[in-house]
Amino acid sequence: MTSGAAGAAPTVAVVGGGLAGLAAAVALASAECRVELFEARRWLGGRAASFHDPKTDELVDHCQHVSMGCCTNLADFCRRTAIDAFFRRDRTLHFIGPDGRCYPLAASAWLPAPLHLASGFWGLKYLSIGERIGIARAMWRLMRMRGADDQRLPTVGRWLREQGQSERAIEWFWGVVLISALGEDLDRASLSAARKVIVDGFLAAREAYTVEVPQAPLSTLYGVRLQAWFARHGVALHVNAPVRQVKLEGQPAVVLADGATRRFDKVVVALPWSKVRDVLSDEIAAAWPLVEQLGSIEAAPISGVHLWFDRSVMELPHAVLVGRLGQWIFKRDRQGDGAHEGHYYQVVISASRNLAGRDRQQIVAEVCAELAAIWPAVGAAQLLHARVVTEHAAVFSVRPGLDHARPLQQTPIAGLFVAGDWTATGWPSTMESAVRSGYLAAEAVLRSLGREQRFLAPDLPRGWLARTLIAD
Ligand SMILES: Cc1cc2nc3c(=O)[nH]c(=O)nc-3n(C[C@H](O)[C@H](O)[C@H](O)COP(=O)(O)OP(=O)(O)OC[C@H]3O[C@@H](n4cnc5c(N)ncnc54)[C@H](O)[C@@H]3O)c2cc1C
Incomplete structure (x- = not known):
């Protein structure tokens, strides 16, 4: 279904429905491209997604995701897609010292x-x-x-x-x-x-x-809400549609699981770094040697410890835990019809390699003991339900020298672009980096069509003192 015809809107395939692919699709659709998005899973959002917990019958994020005030592109993306009202901004960070006291x-x-x-x-x-x-x-x-x-x-x-x-x-x-x-x-x-x-x-x-905390499950925000946005803006969404290969047939083409080949004017590959080489044809890889290096990018794990107590155990909206196994705890509002029992909290353990080999009960017991030392109500409360969810390749590892392996969104192959938190954005592995990459890929697509359009949002403005003191 390529446009080909002079004057027709260019056709763009976006492969991958994580935040990078979503941002590219949103930007390109708003620039009047005919966008089709292919996502392997049945839901959008990629690593920023939720699952259905059968015991509580609610959507639970694999892991709490938060943004910060400096994440101007994620904020822009949320505004464009009208999901910005679902974020709460916390202007006080509550540090809980090793002595158990709160230091705001x-x-x-x-x-x-x-x-x-x-x-x-x-x-x-x-x-x-x-x-x-x-x-x-x-x-x-x-x-x-x-x-x-x-x-x-x-x-x-x-x-x-x-x-x-x-x-x-x-x-x-x-x-x-x-x-x-x-x-x-x-x-x-x-x-x-x-x-x-x-x-x-x-x-x-x-x-x-400042910390921006989503007030709805990630799959509602980046899934249901985005799906509705795409429907309104003419983006053809294919979920449960893994792309088997991206190749060149005069122009870029995607091969779907059933073997069907679809040609497009442009293709944006927005997959995790570890999967990019697998889908690119050997012809493309030969013309773009950097792609072989992507496999050497290391991953780091993050674990979320989900706790449902029979009563409220912490009044703070969140806390930063100092000198403990978990680094953050978030008080989460219950989703659904309000009939659920219990009070839900999530403890985040980043770079959680130290959990390897420990079983779920041990981890939950250690986290609860640490929380009880801070909030005695935890010791008195009944733990109704607990889950430990570890994403082993949650983020790429920001090792010294990594920037050399991060490619630009414009590849050397005509019509082929990449997006993903791992591409050259200058940011660590975050939702902000993913959205930046999607916007940069969209800008590069349009540039290749002879159109200059900027999507990348500027950083927060610096005042005179910050401009004077911070070296760049
Ligand atoms: C546990 C955890 C906690 C995190 N916490 C935070 C946080 O607090 N703040 C923050 O900013 N970031 C956080 N992150 C990082 C953030 O989630 C990622 O940086 C961001 O979501 C990456 O988006 P992406 O689009 O680049 O990649 P992904 O989200 O990985 O998207 C890639 C998509 O491609 C799809 N795909 C794969 N293969 C195919 C195929 N063959 N065909 C079609 N589709 C395919 C995948 O299903 C996926 O949807 C966290 C990540 C994890 C896992």
Whole structure:
């Protein structure tokens, strides 16, 4: 069904219905392309999706996904598709220190960025004065560090030790902030990725650090709602439709599971990095050697511990857990008709390799014991139901030098584009990176058609002090 005819709208196939493919499809449809999206599973959203829990009869996210104020492209995508009202913005981050006390972190009302969080960081009094001064010093150095070749930089863990950071500061501050943002351990993650989190996520703009929490299951947002958007905007959606191969037949073509071949003017491959080589024909791979390197990108696991108690055990909307197995806990509203019993919480454990070999009961018991030490109500409550969900390839591992393996969205093959959180966006493995990649792929598709159109949303504006102090 290619358009071919002069003046007809160009046809574009988007392969993969994760956030990268969804963003590409939304952008291209709004630029009047005839878009068809092929997704292997029966639902959209990819790694940001939910499953049906038979015991509670509700949609449960595989793992809590949160965004931050600095994620301007995900926010733009949510606005374009009218799902932005389903996010709550938390402006106070509730750190629970190793002593079990709550240390709220919020922006000062009068200090400009990058100083707006200074009093909040200073208030993390479970760290010594010397440790807090040391953290401020290391933040200053990160701010002043100019972009260097990622390959030449050490891991952030090594750099922090070189800066004289104490083990407590590393575990109780840097680890808490960075492991959940990067999905990777400090001794594996690159310094440049860590700098991005600290500078763009906390220092560059006042609202950057705020946490955006979805108020509906991910599969409702990126599934049901997006499906309705696509129907209204003429995007042909094929779910349960794995693409077996992408090849060249004069122009790019996709081969479906039943062997049918469909030709398009342009194809955007928006698959996880580990699956891209499998679907590209040998002819394409030969013309694009970088694709062979994608297999060497390592993955990192994230686990979600889902807990249903018979009563409310925590009043805070979320908490950052310092020095514990889980890094974050979220209080979740129950979905459905309200007839469900219990109060639902989700604990997130990023870079959860340390859970390997432990059984579900052990993990749940350890998490509950840690929570009970903070909130005695947990000890008194009855645990009605629990699940541990681990995604072994949740995110790509932001190792030093990874940026060299991340391809641009425009490939050297005419008509073929890639999107995915793993492509060259400058961001770690996040929904923001996925949406950026989709927008960049859409811009490249249009450019190849002789049209310049910008979808990428600008970063949060920096005030004069941030512009002066942060080196770029
Ligand atoms: C447990 C967990 C927790 C996370 N927490 C956060 C968080 O808090 N904040 C955040 O920003 N990010 C988080 N992430 C990362 C975020 O989910 C991803 O970065 C983002 O969703 C990636 O989107 P994508 O479109 O690039 O890839 P994917 O979501 O992997 O999409 C690829 C799609 O391609 C489909 N596909 C595969 N093969 C084929 C085929 N042959 N034909 C057609 N379709 C195919 C897949 O089914 C999938 O839908 C988390 C991820 C996980 C797993």
